[in-house]
Amino acid sequence: MCGIAGFWQTRRGTEHPAEIVNRMGRSLAHRGPDDFGTFHDCASGINLAFCRLSILDLSIAGHQPMHSASGRYVVVFNGEIYNFREIRAELGESHWEGHSDTEVMLAAIERWGLDSSVRRFAGMFAFGLWDRKDAKLSLVRDRLGIKPLYYGRVGNDFVFASELKAFRQHPEFDGRIDRDALALYMRHNYVPTPHCIYEGLRKLEPGHILTLHSAGATPKMQVYWSARDIVESPNSPIQIEEDEAVEQLDKLLKSSVREHMVSDAPLGMFLSGGIDSSVVLAMMQAQVDRPVKTFTIGFHEDGYNEATRAKEVARYLKTEHTELYLTPRHALEIIPLLPRMYDEPFSDSSQIPQYLVSKLARTAVTVTLSGDGGDELFGGYNRYLFIPHIWKCIRRLPTSVRAAVAASLRAISPSKIDSMSRVLQPIVPKMLRLGAPGDRAQKLADILTSESAEALFWHVLSHWENPTEVVLNSREAGTVRQSIAESQGSAIEEVMMLTDLMNYLPDDVLTKVDRASMAVSLEARVPFLDHRVVEFSLKLPLHFKIRGGSSKWILREVLHKYVPPEIVRRPKMGFGVPIDRWLRGPLREWAEDLLSVKSLAQHGLLNVELIRRKWREHLAHVRNWQYLLWDVLIFQFWLRETNRSSANETFYQTCNQPCNQTSNVPMSQGIPPSLGPVL
Numbered sequence: 001m002c003g004i005a006g007f008w009q010t011r012r013g014t015e016h017p018a019e020i021v022n023r024m025g026r027s028l029a030h031r032g033p034d035d036f037g038t039f040h041d042c043a044s045g046i047n048l049a050f051c052r053l054s055i056l057d058l059s060i061a062g063h064q065p066m067h068s069a070s071g072r073y074v075v076v077f078n079g080e081i082y083n084f085r086e087i088r089a090e091l092g093e094s095h096w097e098g099h100s101d102t103e104v105m106l107a108a109i110e111r112w113g114l115d116s117s118v119r120r121f122a123g124m125f126a127f128g129l130w131d132r133k134d135a136k137l138s139l140v141r142d143r144l145g146i147k148p149l150y151y152g153r154v155g156n157d158f159v160f161a162s163e164l165k166a167f168r169q170h171p172e173f174d175g176r177i178d179r180d181a182l183a184l185y186m187r188h189n190y191v192p193t194p195h196c197i198y199e200g201l202r203k204l205e206p207g208h209i210l211t212l213h214s215a216g217a218t219p220k221m222q223v224y225w226s227a228r229d230i231v232e233s234p235n236s237p238i239q240i241e242e243d244e245a246v247e248q249l250d251k252l253l254k255s256s257v258r259e260h261m262v263s264d265a266p267l268g269m270f271l272s273g274g275i276d277s278s279v280v281l282a283m284m285q286a287q288v289d290r291p292v293k294t295f296t297i298g299f300h301e302d303g304y305n306e307a308t309r310a311k312e313v314a315r316y317l318k319t320e321h322t323e324l325y326l327t328p329r330h331a332l333e334i335i336p337l338l339p340r341m342y343d344e345p346f347s348d349s350s351q352i353p354q355y356l357v358s359k360l361a362r363t364a365v366t367v368t369l370s371g372d373g374g375d376e377l378f379g380g381y382n383r384y385l386f387i388p389h390i391w392k393c394i395r396r397l398p399t400s401v402r403a404a405v406a407a408s409l410r411a412i413s414p415s416k417i418d419s420m421s422r423v424l425q426p427i428v429p430k431m432l433r434l435g436a437p438g439d440r441a442q443k444l445a446d447i448l449t450s451e452s453a454e455a456l457f458w459h460v461l462s463h464w465e466n467p468t469e470v471v472l473n474s475r476e477a478g479t480v481r482q483s484i485a486e487s488q489g490s491a492i493e494e495v496m497m498l499t500d501l502m503n504y505l506p507d508d509v510l511t512k513v514d515r516a517s518m519a520v521s522l523e524a525r526v527p528f529l530d531h532r533v534v535e536f537s538l539k540l541p542l543h544f545k546i547r548g549g550s551s552k553w554i555l556r557e558v559l560h561k562y563v564p565p566e567i568v569r570r571p572k573m574g575f576g577v578p579i580d581r582w583l584r585g586p587l588r589e590w591a592e593d594l595l596s597v598k599s600l601a602q603h604g605l606l607n608v609e610l611i612r613r614k615w616r617e618h619l620a621h622v623r624n625w626q627y628l629l630w631d632v633l634i635f636q637f638w639l640r641e642t643n644r645s646s647a648n649e650t651f652y653q654t655c656n657q658p659c660n661q662t663s664n665v666p667m668s669q670g671i672p673p674s675l676g677p678v679l
Contacts, residue, residue, distance in 0.1 A: 003028025025049025145506025273309030276371030
């Protein structure tokens with residue numbers, strides 16, 4: 001995996017563009033510590049930078065920026081093309097310099113053109129392509145948004161990069177917060193694509209090609225792949241027998257896992273013990289003659305620990321298993337790294353264990369596979385089961401009755417309900433006992449007044465229900481809500497899965513995995529998101545995924561070919577962190593500082609009294625506001641640390657490069673001390 005950056009300069013400033021792009025690229029050292037290169041074309045104003053994590057073709061033949069054989073194209077490419085060997089064979093004999101997928105990509109573009117080539121690529125990728133003949137810059141992002149790519153204007157220059165920290169190296173970057181994007185973050189705990197926390201910057205949407213014909217022109221967008229188009233195609237859903245569907249999925253996944261295992265560097269597997277990671281691991285272990293290295297994070301708190309089941313799967317499949325148990329001390333050590341790691345406010349609390357498992361894996365491997373994507377494709381999240389069930393129950397009640405019940409539930413404090421629950425616990429059957437019953441009662445009150453299943457889903461996706469009240473002078477754009485509206489007419493389960501695939505997966509799950517793994521120079525691969533697997537899943541009838549109150553039916557059938565059902569037949573737990581307890585305990589001092597009146601009011605962005613009230617209620621056990629408060633805390637800490645690092649940035653030693661040449665400097669000469677704890 002790698003880091004890319006570049007800019008198209010509109011007019012020459014006081015600083016040489018070679019110095020600027022050098023800094024931009026070297027700020028991404030963690031994404032690629034093995035090699036570094038830049039390209040400058042003074043005539044056009046194009047400047048490109050690349051940091052390399054060597055995975056395929058470890059030789060100098062894989063160096064970037066890479067030029068096509070004719071010299072027409074120059075590319076900076078972050079990702080992997082898994083079917084590059086097939087494409088290379090189709091291109092026929094040629095004068096190949098090495099065996100990297102980047103060289104094959106350029107040869108394909110020269111032969112077939114960009115659009116046709118991208119449609120042939122199977123993999124994860126984000127790249128910038130400079131066409132020297134037509135003086136045209138193209139940015140491309142993979143179909144599912146596995147790899148990140150930001151772009152926009154800094155001053156008058158057009159800029160792009162894998163991460164936002166590269167833009168901060170441009171002398172005209174001003175870092176103004178986009179209040180509307182901040183409101184979206186407060187609702188979802190991430191900034192949805194195409195929005196960005198900074199004004200003037202955007203995220204390139206998955207499955208899109210951006211084309212720019214001059215530095216000051218308006219970019220043109222082209223969609224080359226769309227999940228919605230596949231779902232709405234005339235031959236969807238397909239008609240297929242159950243046995244045939246299971247065999248076809250088994251074949252597709254096995255092929256995807258095989259391709260994702262191609263690496264010239266050591267390879268392992270993130271293992272949670274759930275269905276998804278167990279399927280990938282079983283297929284990995286079936287295709288190698290040595291134990292796969294597996295890595296798991298556990299928790300000492302009840303209700304959060306999946307390490308036990310992961311160990312059982314690892315023992316059955318005879319892997320070389322390593323685990324680490326997370327404590328509050330670990331969280332305290334990691335929190336200072338989060339602003340630098342994520343660049344943009346991101347408050348999915350599982351970012352903490354994700355970083356730790358990545359760091360754990362990096363001690364033994366350079367590449368790891370994960371089971372991410374299985375939930376969105378095969379109906380794995382609990383909400384896909386309980387939202388249809390709850391809506392079926394409450395829709396029968398008149399609106400007035402639901403409102404009255406909701407009011408009654410809100411009239412009883414969560415602490416009182418918890419006390420009553422403890423008294424009744426001895427006589428309540430174990431299977432009916434619920435954790436945090438008071439908080440659950442309040443959540444039930446919130447959803448009782450929903451007007452539709454889609455509205456109920458929207459409520460579940462929301463942290464702050466009215467984020468424009470939290471962020472002063474903001475408006476909320478309807479990115480995710482629009483996805484829900486455009487899917488109406490389908491079963492609610494299908495609406496939820498498609499919405500999550502297009503939004504939650506790239507902007508939360510894949511962002512978390514990319515930044516956490518790249519922070520330690522680890523490449524994370526996701527076999528479920530091979531577009532051929534995704535397209536097959538999108539065309540399957542719903543009952544192949546959810547039936548009889550159970551999720552992932554077809555995936556379970558595939559898994560049972562490799563692992564006995566009893567090993568993985570347990571409720572889904574997720575990868576959560578007990579933030580509610582930690583905020584009242586070991587993290588309280590840190591939180592008190594960031595949620596003080598002075599801190600909240602400092603930038604004039606947030607509603608101080610509203611947030612302070614939530615904090616008081618959380619500390620008093622009136623309500624569990626862990627997710628809402630974590631959103632605010634992470635933003636506050638991100639803003640503080642980003643401003644601090646920008647003011648005291650230690651820039652890399654740069655070198656003037658002649659125009660129209662590529663530099664080749666070992667990255668080890670330029671890693672800044674400030675990144676030491678992360679790497």
